[in-house]
Amino acid sequence: MLIIPIAVLLHQKAWMGAFWLIVIAGFSDALDGFLARAFNWQSRLGAILDPIADKALLIFIFLSLAHKGMIPVWLAAIVVFRDIIILAGAISYRWVFKEIEISPLFISKINTAVQILFVFTIMYHLAFTGSSYWQIPGFVVNSLQKLVALTTIMSGVAYVVIWSRNAKNRAKHLH
Numbered sequence: 001m002l003i004i005p006i007a008v009l010l011h012q013k014a015w016m017g018a019f020w021l022i023v024i025a026g027f028s029d030a031l032d033g034f035l036a037r038a039f040n041w042q043s044r045l046g047a048i049l050d051p052i053a054d055k056a057l058l059i060f061i062f063l064s065l066a067h068k069g070m071i072p073v074w075l076a077a078i079v080v081f082r083d084i085i086i087l088a089g090a091i092s093y094r095w096v097f098k099e100i101e102i103s104p105l106f107i108s109k110i111n112t113a114v115q116i117l118f119v120f121t122i123m124y125h126l127a128f129t130g131s132s133y134w135q136i137p138g139f140v141v142n143s144l145q146k147l148v149a150l151t152t153i154m155s156g157v158a159y160v161v162i163w164s165r166n167a168k169n170r171a172k173h174l175h
Helices: 001-009 015-038 046-066 071-096 106-127 138-175
Strands: none
Touching: 001 015, 001 046, 015 046, 015 106, 046 071, 046 106, 071 138, 106 138
């Protein structure tokens, strides 16, 4: 629900407001996940929609920040391309085999955490630019940027390799 307000604030370069809405989105997502597990309020629909909403928000933030020149376009392209590849793979697998069980890989969980940390760091840096005390050193931002690229590529390759292997094995058993 916060994607549109965050979009407006990012478009207006209202970094402080966007930062706080991203913090609220992250907190509410964590709280939602905690409550769902703690009280067994999990559902199949929630298990599908929650990661889609998380990915939509992250992709939108990466694209917006790249569009505004705050992060490199190539980095946003890697993030978006990975998710397009995974989505296309999932759709293709489902189309061919009529079923799919998606469970996140460990490298994918690391990648998501690194992407969230990177977005939080960039937004914090943009929101608190007025005070040199609050600025994040460039080497930290550059290191996180490289880590996002590395884990995103590793995660994408891992999904392609695993799903290709699974598809090959299933195809053997069908014949």
